[in-house]
Amino acid sequence: MRAGRFLPGLAALFLLVFLLTPDSFAFLFRPLTRNNAPAIYHQTALLRLTVSHLSIVAIAVIASGLVGIVLGILVTRPRGREFLPLARSVTAIGQTFPPVAVLALAVPVMGFGTAPTLVALFLYGLLPVFENTLAGLTDQPAEILEAARGMGLTPLQRLWHVELPLALPLIISGIRLTAVISLGTATIGSTVAAPTLGEVIIAGLLSSNTAYVAQGGLVVSILAVLIHHGLSAAETNAARAAGRVG
Amino acid sequence: MMLRPATVFAILVGLGLWLPLVQFKPNRIAAGEGIRLDQALAGGPVIALAVLGLLVLSCIWRMPDRMRIVLALAGMAGSLVVLGHAARSLSVEAGNLARLAPASGFWLMLLGFSLMLADGVARLGPSLPARWLILGLVLVAGFGILASGMLDQISVMREYATRRAAFLHEAKRHLQLAFGSLGLALLVGLPLGTGIYMMRRLRGPVLAALNILQTIPSLALFGIMLPLLAWLAATLPAAGRWGVSGIGAFPALIALFLYALLPVVSNTLSGLETVPRATREAAVGLGMTRWQVLGQVLIPLALPSLIAALRIVLVQNIGLAVIAGLIGGGGFGTFVFQGLNQMAMDLVLLGTLPTIALALLAGIVLDLLIEHVARGRP
Amino acid sequence: MIELQDLTRMFDGQPVVRDVSLTVEAGEIVTLVGTSGSGKTTLIRMINRLVEPSSGRVLIEGLDAASLPVHQLRRRIGYAIQGIGLFPHRSVAQNIATVPRLLGWPRARIEDRTDELLELFQLDPARFRDRMPHQLSGGQAQRVGTARALAARPDLLLLDEPFGALDPIIRAQAQTDLRAVQRRLGTTMILVTHDIDEAVLLGDRIAVMDAGRIVQYDRVARILAHPETDFVRAMTGGPEGVFRLLSLVAAAEIAEPGEAPGPPVDAATNLREVLSLCLSSGREALPLRSGGRVTLAAIRALAGRGGQ
């Protein structure tokens, strides 16, 4: 289990070196090419694609995180309770919408490029955050809230000092889910001309160059594992702070 | 005044009435022009006013939930009918080349009414049979409207009319991909999940491997399958005879299967783990064999969790099967990516709308099934 | 007859049960008492081989338990578990029918047997047959668990703290019921408990267990009167010890001719109750329904002799 602790660090290091000097890893991908096709994608620098991939995902996740949390809070306040049943069924139903379909439907409205990808990622990412915020804020032990009220905390203080800290682990796990899904879905954004790592994979598909497919997939996978790992750690910390884990 | 759901629905539908109902293009490539309901139909203004009136009423007076459900259903059907009528009367003026697509106004109205339906159903909490009934009603009405030819002038339906054979073929392929991969995942995932339940030390490695599999972006996983399976078929002639091949639907099937494994395995495991120790020991103590314990006690008790896995996987695979279109695996994705390539949004819709409908239907049906199973349990 | 011969079980190199030999006569109830962790559960689980002995043998009617396929052995031995373990997805009747169904009994016979058992445990079949376990109270669930263990007329019934989770009143009722059922069916039973009063009330014999060994195994009266080790003395004695002794003796056994005031009691009433009645009603003696009387002086004399 000791090795497990260094693995994420090693993966990050490998990724960094690979993105800075992709050509030094050409030997890894050479066996996947045929007819002397290039082993490393060069039309756009992998580093640039990675950065723009990550920025698109980050913008979408931060936006859907903020909106999802705020909506989750609003719907669980006394004045917003009316919307709770609706909110629950919308999240349940909304999550059955295939992300690819959401992306494709955004195109007629927004045209090609980054915009439809952002919108699709935002909309699709909203649901896990919102759902988990809702779960975190509604599944709280009644006696704790009762105690907080008994101590004379105002509703705002209760939210800030009691409800949100208790719900935080679940909220973070919603964000983690959103981030990991978005990271993968963003690759599909390249089918509508968004500058993401999907570009590498699609180039590979079009030219039957497996090396491209593999390196695009590899970079995204490592990113996903790292983000999953980082946010899981944050979740554990939050859970510990909320007294859920020893 | 406090904001109520009814107000939100009213705003959405009202906005929908005010925005263009259909988008009119003189031909396939010309720029479009939005046409509102009141401009599109002779009776349009009257209908719009009547709907507005009802909406205002629904904001002021707290309607019973039943009535709201009926109103929502009528509204959804009505939006479709109005769309069809508008398209028909416009196409008579403009001739055969004209393209009429549903525009933002229509989608907003549909959204408003569907939310109203969802809200009504969630609030009323109807019995299970009643929910099946509502679902059946929506399906019958939907198919009825499609079959009646009312919408035939809408561009998506015209795309459908010219590609009926291809559509049916891809639909079948899409279902084969989604259900085939589900079947495979169950075939492998259930024993695997049960296996790691019994052999604790395998849990970590198996789940870690499946988790990593899950992080590979779908596009790349589908892409890798092509050469991998082609190589497999070439090196192992026996595999080729079993249908392993690097082209067609097979790579897509395997990719979907791999994505489905994690939910099946982890849900099987967590379902089995919810069985109390005392129950398991009682079964063994009463003299059940290993298989009897599994078949008569563990699996029945894990069933809700297993059906939940079924829901996750089926919905996920119906959506992901679209990617198969990108690697020549067929399915509705074929239309989506063709459409994106040719900038033909009607074609994109021809692929996405049935996919969404299928995913929704699968999700709702399995949710209802889960409730059936969950009944009569503590 | 059940014979345990030199049973030993090691867990992680530590003996949890050591060299236990014990013979249980057919039709008797043996209660196994001991502190928590003394190895009681492990010992009885070796009888139906839920735990395999590290060494030693179990003979059932002379037949080595290890020679039978394990599931067949378990179907012949009823087992009511610590924590009941009813199947939550099966009705009361289906739970009780588990072993008969595994044994392939015809349906009609299973139904008769289920109803018979429900009645035996004072559960109205019409009301309880189709209930699900979560619709039962703790006491009812416990009785269904015992009925399930008895369903296929086992040679032997193992009960692991069957009444542990019940409140005192329901527990007393359940104990009386179990005793009555055992008298009716004549089933051999081994019952684990850490309640010495329960052991005295239900057992024909008591085995006292400490740190994996049986420190004394004897008829109830002898254990109470002649504890062989300090541990057994601590277990059975204490300020309550004398009352336990008295609870074993029926009033008729020390009755003497004569009259006494007040309402009479049955000849079978135990002396503990007689004593309690005397003290609470302020009488020096109680009349027996069958004639004669029991005096406080006689009770005191008996207690002084250690119950002999």
Ligand SMILES: Nc1ncnc2c1ncn2[C@@H]1O[C@H](COP(=O)(O)OP(=O)(O)OP(=O)(O)O)[C@@H](O)[C@H]1O
């Ligand atoms: N499967 C096992 N692995 C390791 N140790 C075990 C196992 N089962 C029991 N033990 C140990 O054996 C000892 C005896 O356990 P056992 O369950 O037989 O006690 P018990 O007398 O039934 O206690 P209680 O009255 O609390 O039920 C305990 O110290 C326990 O921790």
Ligand SMILES: [Mg+2]
């Ligand atoms: Mg025990």
